[in-house]
Amino acid sequence: MTLFLLSILFTVEVSQSVVRGHGAFYTNHWAVRISGGPEHADQVAAKYGYLNLGQIGSLEDHYHFHHSRVVRRAVYSLKGPHSFIHMDPKVDWAQQQIVKPRVKRYAQSDANFIHFNDPKWSNMWYIHCNDKTSRCRSEMNILSAWQRGYTGKNVVVTILDDGIERNHPDLAQNYDHLASYDVNGNDHDPTPRYDSRNENIHGTRCAGEVAAVANNSHCIVGIAYNAHIGGIRMLDGDVTDIVEAKSLGIRPDYIDIYSASWGPKDDGKTVDGPGPLTKQTFERGIKKGRKGLGSIFVWASGNGGRQGDHCSCDGYTSSIYTISISSTTENGNKPWYLEACSSIIATTYSSGEFNERKIVTTDLRQRCTDGHTGTSVSAPIVAGIIALALEANLLLTWRDVQYLLVKTSRPVHLKADDWKTNAAGHRVSHLYGFGLVDAEAMVLEATKWRTVPPQHTCTQIAERRTRYIPAGQSLNSSITTSGCSEEPEQFVDYLEHVVVKVLIVHPRRGDLEINVISPSGTKSQLLAKRLFDNSNEGFRDWEFMTVHFWGERAQGTWTLEIIDSPSKPRNPEVLGKTRAVMDQMLTIASIVSTSAQAA
Numbered sequence: 194m195t196l197f198l199l200s201i202l203f204t205v206e207v208s209q210s211v212v213r214g215h216g217a218f219y220t221n222h223w224a225v226r227i228s229g230g231p232e233h234a235d236q237v238a239a240k241y242g243y244l245n246l247g248q249i250g251s252l253e254d255h256y257h258f259h260h261s262r263v264v265r266r267a268v269y270s271l272k273g274p275h276s277f278i279h280m281d282p283k284v285d286w287a288q289q290q291i292v293k294p295r296v297k298r299y300a301q302s303d304a305n306f307i308h309f310n311d312p313k314w315s316n317m318w319y320i321h322c323n324d325k326t327s328r329c330r331s332e333m334n335i336l337s338a339w340q341r342g343y344t345g346k347n348v349v350v351t352i353l354d355d356g357i358e359r360n361h362p363d364l365a366q367n368y369d370h371l372a373s374y375d376v377n378g379n380d381h382d383p384t385p386r387y388d389s390r391n392e393n394i395h396g397t398r399c400a401g402e403v404a405a406v407a408n409n410s411h412c413i414v415g416i417a418y419n420a421h422i423g424g425i426r427m428l429d430g431d432v433t434d435i436v437e438a439k440s441l442g443i444r445p446d447y448i449d450i451y452s453a454s455w456g457p458k459d460d461g462k463t464v465d466g467p468g469p470l471t472k473q474t475f476e477r478g479i480k481k482g483r484k485g486l487g488s489i490f491v492w493a494s495g496n497g498g499r500q501g502d503h504c505s506c507d508g509y510t511s512s513i514y515t516i517s518i519s520s521t522t523e524n525g526n527k528p529w530y531l532e533a534c535s536s537i538i539a540t541t542y543s544s545g546e547f548n549e550r551k552i553v554t555t556d557l558r559q560r561c562t563d564g565h566t567g568t569s570v571s572a573p574i575v576a577g578i579i580a581l582a583l584e585a586n587l588l589l590t591w592r593d594v595q596y597l598l599v600k601t602s603r604p605v606h607l608k609a610d611d612w613k614t615n616a617a618g619h620r621v622s623h624l625y626g627f628g629l630v631d632a633e634a635m636v637l638e639a640t641k642w643r644t645v646p647p648q649h650t651c652t653q654i655a656e657r658r659t660r661y662i663p664a665g666q667s668l669n670s671s672i673t674t675s676g677c678s679e680e681p682e683q684f685v686d687y688l689e690h691v692v693v694k695v696l697i698v699h700p701r702r703g704d705l706e707i708n709v710i711s712p713s714g715t716k717s718q719l720l721a722k723r724l725f726d727n728s729n730e731g732f733r734d735w736e737f738m739t740v741h742f743w744g745e746r747a748q749g750t751w752t753l754e755i756i757d758s759p760s761k762p763r764n765p766e767v768l769g770k771t772r773a774v775m776d777q778m779l780t781i782a783s784i785v786s787t788s789a790q791a792a
């Protein structure tokens with residue numbers, strides 16, 4: 194009864210008072226119990242200098258007395274004539290009221306503290322540091338982006354994978370059937386095929402990272418927890434050029450972001466990329482998708498680290514139309530599965546060694562897992578962050594999004610021995626691209642971003658001639674370009690992507706290393722040696738792509754350096770044919786005009 198009384202009485206006081214320390218604040222309000230009716234109460238009040246403010250709520254015989262001489266907010270109980278009220282025989286009970294700190298239950302935005310009731314929220318070490326005692330990594334600044342009000346509202350993301358458990362309790366609310374399709378089953382329901390080995394968990398795991406529902410007492414919080422999430426089931430069956438082209442071309446005016454965490458075999462010996470239909474679908478997507486702003490394709494860079502794979506041999510990740518994403522461990526180390534290459538734009542946290550943590554997300558059969566790993570984790574994280582940026586500015590083009598990532602990602606504590614600063618001042622590495630993503634910087638830049646001028650493409654074809662590389666040596670080939678300055682329609686002033694197309698005949702492809710050096714003197718490795726690649730197929734018009742010259746000037750002399758270092762002695766018969774022939778070299782620089790913004 195007493196508690197009830199206190200809480201009604203002090204509603205007003207509490208709302209005025211901010212949370213204070215632990216000291217009690219005495220007020221000039223008293224609760225007094227006096228039997229015999231209100232006139233008795235009035236008499237007692239008058240005797241000790243109080244004003245009787247009347248009965249307290251519905252409590253008979255309980256009166257609210259007010260004493261004007263008590264100092265407001267005193268931190269001690271004031272002694273005075275009025276305090277003798279306790280001793281009056283007519284008074285059954287009296288209590289001076291103290292202020293009880295009450296805190297509103299909203300998320301406070303000044304302190305970096307949000308509490309969600311999702312059971313795995315406290316395990317999301319890569320998002321928040323609420324629990325100060327556990328190790329955490331808040332550098333991706335996802336929480337700060339949310340606190341600025343961006344949660345992916347009205348942005349549509351789809352996961353191209355083995356299906357999505359659309360009725361998962363943590364996905365159902367954000368699930369969007371218009372962003373979904375089943376290419377394998379040729380129907381509109383991308384629900385995964387269930388089997389005893391749980392082969393098809395991958396898509397559901399990726400989907401939760403992007404858009405699991407927040408604060409619903411289930412599993413986790415997605416990075417864009419108010420975004421629409423769909424799934425395109427396409428990996429659970431034979432994957433052909435048609436399957437890929439269909440999947441990447443589903444509702445390009447409705448779907449904003451396509452996230453793909455798959456690619457050619459990461460066996461360290463495959464060289465493979467999109468077929469003709471898929472290539473056309475990418476091109477159509479960036480030209481026509483999102484009503485002309487361009488579809489956004491986010492790609493995992495690959496998990497072939499242990500096989501010595503190099504993501505330049507994966508034509509999906511090295512396409513200029515995809516945003517290729519790498520991973521780092523919670524300690525900023527190179528994960529065992531990481532594949533380096535020059536087309537990687539940015540990086541997120543993911544799994545690492547056994548003693549480093551993994552990623553928590555939704556799992557098949559309405560479950561939740563804390564075991565999501567690899568670069569598969571990283572593409573959906575960035576898809577979610579891009580969704581936040583699109584909410585901040587829906588007019589961003591596919592190229593604007595790449596510019597934002599280049600501008601806002603940073604090396605922080607990511608360890609690599611090849612960090613360098615290019616001539617435009619960007620820090621870049623073949624392991625991590627421009628570094629760890631920063632969601633808050635992305636949304637802030639997005640709100641003030643002015644769309645970059647149209648892309649210009651300038652192509653310079655080297656003189657066709659056959660050249661030989663003696664085994665164990667290297668060969669340089671140079672090409673000089675004006676950046677198409679004589680053709681204003683194509684003039685390239687500010688580099689974005691640089692594509693080098695080569696024809697190389699060689700008895701053992703894995704022995705080759707290729708570098709390109711820009712006119713500004715920046716060196717980028719297009720290919721590293723691959724121990725397992727014994728192929729004698731060479732590279733037939735293969736396109737290598739690098740983003741390491743972003744912002745540099747195109748004009749001048751470009752050098753291609755091909756190094757052939759035999760990993761084992763070559764059979765003398767073959768040795769005769771050991772000559773790597775570089776037959777053609779073609780540099781395509783895709784860039785903006787002179788009116789482009791300053792670096």
Ligand SMILES: *[C@@H]1O[C@H](CO)[C@@H](O)[C@H](O)[C@H]1NC(C)=O
Pocket residue numbers: 298299300307308309310408
């Ligand atoms: C989550 O929901 C609880 C109620 O279950 C609420 O108290 C809390 O403020 C909510 N958190 C956020 C961040 O909205």
Ligand SMILES: *[C@@H]1O[C@H](CO)[C@@H](O)[C@H](O)[C@H]1NC(C)=O
Pocket residue numbers: 667668669710752754
């Ligand atoms: C090729 O060019 C690079 C960079 O300019 C230089 O370091 C290297 O020595 C050159 N190699 C040959 C064989 O000329």
Ligand SMILES: [Ca+2]
Pocket residue numbers: 375378379380381382383384
């Ligand atoms: Ca189906």
Ligand SMILES: [Ca+2]
Pocket residue numbers: 311363405406407408409410411412413414
């Ligand atoms: Ca949830």
Ligand SMILES: [Ca+2]
Pocket residue numbers: 457458459460494495496497502503504507532
């Ligand atoms: Ca690979």
